[in-house]
Amino acid sequence: MNLFVTALVKQVPKGDHSGRLDADGRLERAGAVTEMNPWCRRAVAQAVRLARESGGRSTAVTMGPPVAADVLREALAWGIDDAVHLTDPALAGSDCLVTARALASTVALLDEPPDLILVGASSVDGSTGAVGAMLAEILGLPFTGPVLTLEPDSSGKQLRTTVQYDTGTESVVVDLPAVVAVAERSCDPCKAPPETWSPTAVIREVTTADLAPADWGLTGSPTKVAQVHPAPLTRDPVIFRGNPQTQATRAITELLSRGSFTPKPAAPSAPVPDALHQAGAEVVVLVGPGPEAGTRALLGAAAALAAEVGGTVTAVRTADSTDDLARWGADSVVMLTADEPRPVAAALAEWIADREPWAVLGAALPWDREVLARVAVASGAGLMSDLISLSVTNGTTPRLAGLKPSGGGTLAEIISHGSPQIATLRTGLLPLRTPRADRTLKEHTLPVAEDPALRRAERRTGNEGDALDRAEVVISVGRGVSPDTYAELEPMRVLLGAELAATRKVTDQGWMAHGRQIGITGRSVAPRMYVAVGLSGNLNHLAGASRAGTVVAINTDPAAEVFAHCDVGLVADWREVMPFLVEGIRSRVSG
Numbered sequence: 001m002n003l004f005v006t007a008l009v010k011q012v013p014k015g016d017h018s019g020r021l022d023a024d025g026r027l028e029r030a031g032a033v034t035e036m037n038p039w040c041r042r043a044v045a046q047a048v049r050l051a052r053e054s055g056g057r058s059t060a061v062t063m064g065p066p067v068a069a070d071v072l073r074e075a076l077a078w079g080i081d082d083a084v085h086l087t088d089p090a091l092a093g094s095d096c097l098v099t100a101r102a103l104a105s106t107v108a109l110l111d112e113p114p115d116l117i118l119v120g121a122s123s124v125d126g127s128t129g130a131v132g133a134m135l136a137e138i139l140g141l142p143f144t145g146p147v148l149t150l151e152p153d154s155s156g157k158q159l160r161t162t163v164q165y166d167t168g169t170e171s172v173v174v175d176l177p178a179v180v181a182v183a184e185r186s187c188d189p190c191k192a193p194p195e196t197w198s199p200t201a202v203i204r205e206v207t208t209a210d211l212a213p214a215d216w217g218l219t220g221s222p223t224k225v226a227q228v229h230p231a232p233l234t235r236d237p238v239i240f241r242g243n244p245q246t247q248a249t250r251a252i253t254e255l256l257s258r259g260s261f262t263p264k265p266a267a268p269s270a271p272v273p274d275a276l277h278q279a280g281a282e283v284v285v286l287v288g289p290g291p292e293a294g295t296r297a298l299l300g301a302a303a304a305l306a307a308e309v310g311g312t313v314t315a316v317r318t319a320d321s322t323d324d325l326a327r328w329g330a331d332s333v334v335m336l337t338a339d340e341p342r343p344v345a346a347a348l349a350e351w352i353a354d355r356e357p358w359a360v361l362g363a364a365l366p367w368d369r370e371v372l373a374r375v376a377v378a379s380g381a382g383l384m385s386d387l388i389s390l391s392v393t394n395g396t397t398p399r400l401a402g403l404k405p406s407g408g409g410t411l412a413e414i415i416s417h418g419s420p421q422i423a424t425l426r427t428g429l430l431p432l433r434t435p436r437a438d439r440t441l442k443e444h445t446l447p448v449a450e451d452p453a454l455r456r457a458e459r460r461t462g463n464e465g466d467a468l469d470r471a472e473v474v475i476s477v478g479r480g481v482s483p484d485t486y487a488e489l490e491p492m493r494v495l496l497g498a499e500l501a502a503t504r505k506v507t508d509q510g511w512m513a514h515g516r517q518i519g520i521t522g523r524s525v526a527p528r529m530y531v532a533v534g535l536s537g538n539l540n541h542l543a544g545a546s547r548a549g550t551v552v553a554i555n556t557d558p559a560a561e562v563f564a565h566c567d568v569g570l571v572a573d574w575r576e577v578m579p580f581l582v583e584g585i586r587s588r589v590s591g
Contacts, residue, residue, distance in 0.1 A: 064086075068085065229410065
């Protein structure tokens with residue numbers, strides 16, 4: 001069978017970086033402590049396993065400055081057979097599209113064309129999973145992921161995978177060669193002590209001179225970081241210290257004064273605007289199989305943008321998406337006859353080329369992300385991925401600008417200079433507008449072929465459903481709460497009628513279901529009260545709870561970041577303070 005497997009790895013800052021831009025408008029990384037991206041560690045581990053089990057060979061490829069060789073040295077120490085480092089100052093500032101093009105050109109230089117290219121499902125410094133799908137489009141390959149399991153068949157021509165979604169899993173068989181994104185829970189990570197790392201001399205180094213001629217770096221990138229903003233502090237924390245019982249009593253008094261235990265009527269939201277000019281700029285919205293609330297929020301955001309630039313919204317939908325589109329912002333509808341991402345992207349790219357829409361938007365979900373990543377390649381327009389908000393810039397020619405977390409407690413403002421402007425959004429962070437009057441929309445059809453390289457079966461839906469989305473109270477745990485102590489949270493959960501949730505690191509350990517993950521790479525919730533227990537308060541996690549009414553934090557570390565972003569904080573061991581909180585709430589609130 002002899003599989004040749006390539007793992008693409010990325011070096012990322014360990015912890016936060018400064019968030020500053022250099023003179024060329026690139027995020028400064030100099031001086032930051034770095035490590036291999038956590039998702040890439042699984043890609044490396046799986047590449048080594050599959051190559052060894054099949055009698056094949058594994059290669060790790062990275063793109064970055066000279067110091068990025070460290071991730072290849074670690075990969076080699078773990079068992080990777082070969083390593084290639086694409087490094088050149090000309091690549092600095094490359095966006096997702098240019099990065100994918102450079103990596104595709106580097107893969108073409110390998111001694112053996114890979115049967116399988118493995119990538120991490122996301123990256124902690126940019127929260128994006130677009131590069132893998134873009135690479136697949138450039139190479140003309142199928143793509144699937146994020147996968148929990150992956151095993152080749154006896155012929156070595158197909159790969160059997162289990163794809164992970166927020167609400168369940170799906171069995172997918174993909175023809176090889178292919179590009180596959182690896183989920184973090186798929187296996188133990190590649191982690192080798194620095195003293196075992198291989199010498200740099202064994203790494204093959206290539207530069208842009210070895211690649212096909214192209215515009216690299218900032219000059220070739222259709223999307224750019226315009227500026228970096230400090231993440232706004234939207235809360236004014238009250239922090240309690242000292243005796244656990246005293247802390248609990250004072251915290252409950254504070255929460256009562258805020259009305260945190262009393263359900264509040266929903267605040268009036270802005271209405272979905274009507275289309276202004278039927279012949280104006282067109283905003284296309286991809287409506288896939290995601291949650292209905294997300295679709296509604298995305299259509300409302302699109303309608304607001306269309307109103308601002310004097311245009312209309314066209315919803316491009318799949319057969320299993322919601323029918324309720326007109327009230328939430330659609331002015332016309334296009335029905336796709338099939339929904340496999342690769343042929344959908346091909347049909348959509350051709351359709352877009354004839355219409356020249358102003359913008360194309362989708363949700364930051366696996367289906368939308370792959371479709372729009374492929375469209376971004378086919379159109380050369382680039383992709384603003386996994387944004388948390390959108391706005392229109394001032395100027396002679398209105399352009400889209402989007403915000404996304406960039407580390408260091410900052411938000412990067414991304415501008416697209418491509419045409420059309422393409423973006424995926426974290427719909428859970430978008431406001432849900434008041435629907436407008438219903439109307440009948442004329443529906444057109446866009447023919448889409450099947451994808452012979454993919455076969456899907458055994459879709460298994462978990463029991464998470466929309467429980468978190470509807471929860472009035474959410475108790476979220478970090479790695480500071482051991483799974484064998486979760487039962488001690490039950491009295492509080494039952495008393496408040498709460499749903500349990502967790503950070504990414506908890507769900508990646510398998511301590512809680514993936515569908516319970518809150519944050520940029522998970523769900524976004526808007527409960528009346530969010531109780532953060534034993535978590536540090538990484539901004540990527542807290543972004544998923546930004547719409548919570550009251551945030552309560554419990555942590556033993558007074559310097560934990562969560563205390564800067566909560567309303568009420570208790571500097572205490574949760575196991576000591578929780579019984580007093582339960583007793584006090586039961587007697588003063590529920591009794």
